[in-house]
C-alpha cells in the first residue's frame with residue numbers, strides 16, 4: 001500500500017468499513033499518508049470462504065469433513081489449518097487433474113491432512129540379551145529423546161543406543177517424538193535416570 005501522490009508507504013488507516021455480498025467481502029479503507037498528509041480511499045475485495053473437502057487422519061482413524069477457506073488464498077503441503085478437530089497439517093492436495101504440492105484454493109478438490117494435536121505413538125524396545133521387552137508409548141510431539149539418555153521404563157533402567165526415525169537411524173544425536181518410529185535401549189546397572197517413560201506406556205507387547 002502506498003500513497004498515490006508521493007509514493008510513501010507510511011500510511012495510516014483512518015477508517016475501515018466491511019461490506020459483504022453473496023460471494024465477496026469488500027473492505028473500504030480511508031487512508032492518510034503520514035509524509036504528505038494526503039487522504040485517500042482504497043478498497044480490497046476477497047472471495048468469501050467456502051467449504052472444501054478435507055480428510056484428516058488421526059493415528060489409524062480418518063475423518064471426512066469440510067473446512068472453510070478463502071478461494072483466493074494458496075494452500076501448500078506442510079501448511080497448518082485449524083479444523084473442527086483442532087490443528088492439522090496438510091499432507092496432500094488434490095486438484096481436478098492431479099495431486100500437487102501447492103495450489104490456489106479454488107482449484108482444490110480434496111485436502112488430506114493429519115492431526116498435530118494428538119500425541120504420537122512410538123515403539124520402545126529393551127534389549128534383554130536375546131529377548132526383547134517391547135512397548136508402545138504416547139508422547140507429546142515435541143518430546144525430545146537423545147542417544148545416551150538413561151531412562152526408566154517399566155521395571156527397566158536402560159541406556160538408549162539407537163533411535164529410528166521416519167528417515168534414518170540415529171546412533172548419536174537426538175530426535176523429537178513426531179519423527180521417531182522406535183527407540184532401542186539396553187538395561188544398565190544404574191539407579192539414577194534422566195527421565196521416566198513408564199507413565200506414557202499404552203501397551204506392552
Ligand SMILES: [Zn+2]
Nearest residue numbers: 003006033036
Ligand atoms: Zn503521500
